[in-house]
Amino acid sequence: MKKKKTETHAALVSDPSNALEAATQAAYKAFANYQAPHGLLDVCTACCMDAELEREMRHLPLPQLTEKHFYQYNDSAKSQVQPADEIKYLAPRLLELLAEGARLHHSTELYLDRLGRCEPGSFSATEQAALQGFALAYFAQGLEQWPAASDSLFQGDNAFTILLMWAYARVPLEPLLQHWLDSDSDASTLNFVDACYWDYVWNANQMGNAFAADQAEYKRTMEEWLNRPATKARWAEKLLCLVDTGPTSSWLPAGAVDHQRYPLPERISAVFDAMTA
Structure with a gap:
């Protein structure tokens, strides 16, 4: 099992784009047996979603559905508990658009909210x-892009926001966190620096994102992971290595606004000091 995990990590690091494409195709295969709903989707066409877009989501071939369809679908009023068959029919295209960098809601954290609203046990082991x-x-591909510009896979959000998005979908975070900890790339470490600097209050042991307020499992997982001695030791090692190596071409350009107001060395030192205090 250890060898398989190591091989998976190596594949994600060496060719993350191919890994994401393979994962997208695996999603299409896993959900291939679901059909488009015959009746109205779980949306409000009175004021939230254009009726024609709703109709197209049930009648167009799944690969033809666009960012516009899913933005309105996700932003619409919806039932607290989602219809699993509807969600599972749409899931592969939703994920494919996410991989393409589509904007799928006004808030990244809620891109996959409908997935997490299905009844517990709705998804098979294969799904x-x-x-x-x-x-x-x-997550692995996004970690290799730094800084997280608006046209990057994380769309300008920090990695903790992306983890919260997956927490809303009720996808376990431990494999993602372990991959992050195992990664040796400068980009993944710098993504950790920015996520901690902007979105975690070390002295209060508290996640800073307002969307995490009612996500108790997310907060528990993240706060426990960040304060685990082995986690702190590993990140301290990677941060020291980053500082010792010095800037490379992948680091934030000196002219960027964030670098002027909050210099990167200051951010690295602040995270290191807070984590090792």
């Missing part, structure tokens, strides 16, 4: 594995 595999491939 859960497809979601987990996609989440890992997506």
